[in-house]
Amino acid sequence: MAVGLQVVGLVLGVVSWCLQSSCTSSQVWKVRSQVESLTSSQWQFEGLWMSCAATSLGSLQCSRFKTVLGLPAHLQACRALMILSMLVSLASIIVSVLGLKCIKIGRTSEPTKDQIALSGGIMFILSGVFTLTAVSWYAARVINDFYDPLYGGVRFELGTGLYLGWAASCLAVLGGSMLCCSCRKTSPVPPAGQFSYNYSTTSRGHSIYRAAPAADSGSTKAYV
Numbered sequence: 001m002a003v004g005l006q007v008v009g010l011v012l013g014v015v016s017w018c019l020q021s022s023c024t025s026s027q028v029w030k031v032r033s034q035v036e037s038l039t040s041s042q043w044q045f046e047g048l049w050m051s052c053a054a055t056s057l058g059s060l061q062c063s064r065f066k067t068v069l070g071l072p073a074h075l076q077a078c079r080a081l082m083i084l085s086m087l088v089s090l091a092s093i094i095v096s097v098l099g100l101k102c103i104k105i106g107r108t109s110e111p112t113k114d115q116i117a118l119s120g121g122i123m124f125i126l127s128g129v130f131t132l133t134a135v136s137w138y139a140a141r142v143i144n145d146f147y148d149p150l151y152g153g154v155r156f157e158l159g160t161g162l163y164l165g166w167a168a169s170c171l172a173v174l175g176g177s178m179l180c181c182s183c184r185k186t187s188p189v190p191p192a193g194q195f196s197y198n199y200s201t202t203s204r205g206h207s208i209y210r211a212a213p214a215a216d217s218g219s220t221k222a223y224v
Contacts, residue, residue: 002101002183003102006096006100006117006179006182009096009121009176009179010100011175012171013089013172015171016124017090017168019164019171020082020089020127023082023164024082024083026164027046027051028159029047029048029159029161030156031045031156032045032154032155032156033156035155045156045159047159047161049064050065051063051065074141078134078138081130081133081134082130082165084130085128089123091123092120095116096124099113099114099120099179101117115183117179118180121179124179125176127172128169128171128172128176131169132169134165135161135166135169138162142156142158
């Protein structure tokens with residue numbers, strides 16, 4: 001049962017890392033709303049790294065953001081969170097593989113492998129939290145700008161990249177939780193060469209009787 005949980009949790013973690021990579025490189029985090037668009041034959045969408053415009057004729061033009069310091073603070077934070085989540089998720093995959101019970105590496109004991117798998121699960125959950133924070137923050141800004149009556153810029157709607165991020169965060173948290181649940185608590189094993197004693201005063205063991213010591217031969221002499 002524990003081995004199955006670990007394998008399924010690791011598979012979910014690998015899938016979440018793939019979705020995180022797709023989400024980070026996606027250029028469709030937000031799409032221009034068709035409500036204000038004069039024609040439906042043009043689309044404009046943006047991601048974390050560039051802005052693109054497409055037409056119904058098949059032409060696509062993308063331009064990278066030329067500055068970093070001039071970008072909004074939430075965009076810079078989302079970039080950092082997504083990169084950090086990918087790095088943590090990649091490290092958790094390696095750690096989780098080393099902690100699988102079905103993989104024998106050297107003379108690693110079972111309690112040690114459980115601790116390694118637990119560390120991998122916690123890292124998966126942390127990676128999912130980073131991704132969830134990034135996409136939710138970005139989506140909140142898009143929704144706030146869309147409903148803000150004083151906003152003078154172009155209004156956008158949620159893109160498919162955000163949904164990829166939400167799916168990746170859910171799979172990462174679920175996979176990490178399964179890895180953590182697969183680690184059972186074991187009683188500590190005494191080191192080699194030592195023994196544990198369990199003495200109870202209520203139990204009556206076997207009584208050992210010893211013979212009284214022999215009296216001194218000088219005291220047993222008879223006087224005539």
